Amino acid sequence: MEFVTLNNGVQMPKLGYGVYQVDPAECERCVSDAIAAGYRLIDTAQAYYNEEGVGAAMAKSDVPREELFITTKVWISNAGEAKAAASIDESLRKLGTDYLDLLLIHQPVSDYYGTWRVMEAAYAAGKVRAIGVSNFYPDRLVDLCNFVDVQPAVNQVETHAFMQQQKAHEVMAKYGVVHESWGPFAEGRKDFFNNPVLAAIGAKHGKTVAQVALRFLIQSNVVVIPKSVRPEHMAENFDVFDFTLDASDMDAIRALDQEESAFFSHYDPETIE
Numbered sequence: 449m450e451f452v453t454l455n456n457g458v459q460m461p462k463l464g465y466g467v468y469q470v471d472p473a474e475c476e477r478c479v480s481d482a483i484a485a486g487y488r489l490i491d492t493a494q495a496y497y498n499e500e501g502v503g504a505a506m507a508k509s510d511v512p513r514e515e516l517f518i519t520t521k522v523w524i525s526n527a528g529e530a531k532a533a534a535s536i537d538e539s540l541r542k543l544g545t546d547y548l549d550l551l552l553i554h555q556p557v558s559d560y561y562g563t564w565r566v567m568e569a570a571y572a573a574g575k576v577r578a579i580g581v582s583n584f585y586p587d588r589l590v591d592l593c594n595f596v597d598v599q600p601a602v603n604q605v606e607t608h609a610f611m612q613q614q615k616a617h618e619v620m621a622k623y624g625v626v627h628e629s630w631g632p633f634a635e636g637r638k639d640f641f642n643n644p645v646l647a648a649i650g651a652k653h654g655k656t657v658a659q660v661a662l663r664f665l666i667q668s669n670v671v672v673i674p675k676s677v678r679p680e681h682m683a684e685n686f687d688v689f690d691f692t693l694d695a696s697d698m699d700a701i702r703a704l705d706q707e708e709s710a711f712f713s714h715y716d717p718e719t720i721e
């Protein structure tokens with residue numbers, strides 16, 4: 449595994465396993481399979497309702513806790529100083545661990561400054577090794593960075609070949625924030641897995657569309673957390689460190705950028721409170 453060093457020195461794997469939309473009843477099996485396939489970073493969230501499944505898989509695994517990298521996220525209903533602290537303790541309980549490796553604010557709505565102050569306290573108390581945000585577009589990220597004590601280590605945003613976030617990436621890099629992708633395959637939207645450019649580059653390297661898509665992000669200094677409930681896809685998505693995309697491959701994939709969300713925009717007034 450390759451690692452990126454966060455702004456506080458913590459080492460984070462460049463590739464992990466995400467459990468969004470993994471049925472709580474199936475989550476323990478999925479995370480156990482992912483750990484067996486070699487994944488060490490597991491990305492969950494309070495809003496996924498499957499933290500207990502992640503915890504059960506961790507408890508059964510032979511992999512020492514310190515080799516795992518566990519991320520969860522504070523949901524908007526737990527935002528603010530009154531609720532966030534108890535929600536973090538609840539996540540720790542469900543995950544069966546006394547510390548998180550990374551804790552993120554899930555979305556920049558509600559009282560996220562209050563949430564951040566609680567996360568800073570959890571960080572100071574040793575409950576969390578690093579704190580960051582998710583779905584913060586450049587304006588909100590820069591605002592937060594300018595008005596908080598502990599700088600965010602990570603920003604997890606929708607990032608894939610069709611929405612590459614190139615300008616946002618530059619802002620994150622300027623502020624020392626590691627860019628993490630969610631939805632590295634756009635969840636298959638826009639016929640992702642049949643894209644002819646990605647397929648042709650894959651054929652050239654003896655790799656699949658999924659592997660090319662992940663490799664492109666890793667080579668762009670973006671952490672990836674693909675999701676699959678199928679062990680063969682978990683293994684395929686993990687097998688991306690034995691080839692390198694060349695400059696022409698990278699240019700061809702950069703040209704696929706539509707600079708538009710395949711889901712929804714966090715600039716949409718409907719999503720902002």
Ligand code: NAD
Pocket residue numbers: 465466467468469491492554582583604605629630631632633634635636641658673674675676677681682684685
């Ligand atoms: P994704 O882009 O990783 O797509 C997952 C889907 O792609 C799978 O359900 C499967 O249908 C397909 N797939 C996976 N591997 C494949 C392969 N090798 N070949 C063919 N098909 C394959 O979508 P995602 O799950 O939304 O994103 C990944 C992770 O990012 C999530 O699990 C979650 O942890 C995180 N996430 C975070 C947010 C956020 O708001 N912070 C939002 C969405 C997702």
